[in-house]
Amino acid sequence: MAKSIQVEQGDITTYQVDAIVNAANTTLMGGGGVDGAIHRAAGPALYAACEQFHGCPTGEARITPGFKLPAKYIIHTPGPIWRGGQNGEPELLVASYCNSLKLAEHYHCRTVAFPSISTGVYAFPVERAAQIAIKTIREFLANSHWVQQVIMVAFDPATKAAYQKALLT
Ligand code: APR
Numbered sequence: 001m002a003k004s005i006q007v008e009q010g011d012i013t014t015y016q017v018d019a020i021v022n023a024a025n026t027t028l029m030g031g032g033g034v035d036g037a038i039h040r041a042a043g044p045a046l047y048a049a050c051e052q053f054h055g056c057p058t059g060e061a062r063i064t065p066g067f068k069l070p071a072k073y074i075i076h077t078p079g080p081i082w083r084g085g086q087n088g089e090p091e092l093l094v095a096s097y098c099n100s101l102k103l104a105e106h107y108h109c110r111t112v113a114f115p116s117i118s119t120g121v122y123a124f125p126v127e128r129a130a131q132i133a134i135k136t137i138r139e140f141l142a143n144s145h146w147v148q149q150v151i152m153v154a155f156d157p158a159t160k161a162a163y164q165k166a167l168l169t
Contacts, residue, residue, distance in 0.1 A: 003141045005134065005150045007163040012153040013041035016070035018109035019063075020153075021100045023117045024076040028056050034115045034155070038074060042067040050076065059095030063103045073107060075100045079118030082125065090132055093118055097136040105146050113151045116159050126159055130166035 012020050012034060022038045025031050028050040030039040039046055049064040056062050061077040077100045080092035096117050104112045114133065118124035137150050154160035 003144070003148050005137055005141070005152070005167060007152045007154065007160055007167060009154045009157065009160045011037065011155070012113055012115050013037050013069060015113045015151065015153060017111040017113045017149075017151065018071070019073040019075050019104045019107070019112045020066070020069065020071040021061075021112065021114045021117070022074050022076045023115050023120070023122075024056065024078050026055050026058060026078045028053050028062065028076055028078075031121075033120045038069070042069045042074065046074070059092040059099065061096065061099040061103050063107060071113070073104075073109065075103050075112075077117065079122055080124065082118065082123040085128075089118075089124060090128070093124065093129060093132050094136050097133055098140065101137070101140045101144070101147060101150075105144055108146045110146060111149045111151070112147055113153050115153055115155070116163070119159065126162045127165070130159075130162040131169070134163065134166040134169075 045067045053062045058078045077096040079096045080089040119126040119129045152163045
């Protein structure tokens with residue numbers, strides 16, 4: 001099966017893939033946005049599973065079962081909060097994508113769905129984030145054995161357009 005990156009618009013909690021990625025915060029105790037949607041859909045068992053990690057540093061990733069979600073696993077990664085771009089935010093966003101994909105590979109996931117990490121509450125400019133995401137995913141897929149397909153799941157048309165544009169560069 002050829003490797004691929006796709007951009008779609010939808011609700012990531014509905015994706016029946018091996019792993020969906022959650023744009024979490026460093027407490028891993030849930031929140032709003034996609035984090036809130038994933039916790040609501042996965043159910044209370046997710047909260048209990050996340051407690052065991054005692055948090056997660058920005059740019060790192062942790063994996064749990066998907067519980068009530070159609071996805072087998074959830075990979076939680078706190079992306080960087082945008083503070084102007086001179087505080088290592090780009091490097092930390094690369095790390096969030098990289099570490100999430102490394103965990104997916106380790107757990108023999110073939111299909112992985114990502115939300116647009118850090119571009120909501122964390123205010124990372126979406127055009128820049130999309131370029132970083134697509135570049136990082138492309139480089140990972142060039143060497144991956146298990147991960148074959150990555151889907152960027154945008155929640156709105158503007159975000160979808162930003163990732164489609166990044167895919168064309
Ligand atoms: N499916 C896919 N994408 C979604 C969904 C969903 N169900 N809900 C929201 N999104 C999109 C947002 O529209 C945005 O484009 O996910 C992207 C990331 O936005 P946030 O969820 O705000 O995440 P982020 O910017 O990384 O901020 C993380 O927000 O929810 C809290 O606990 C979270 O503190 C953390 C912070």
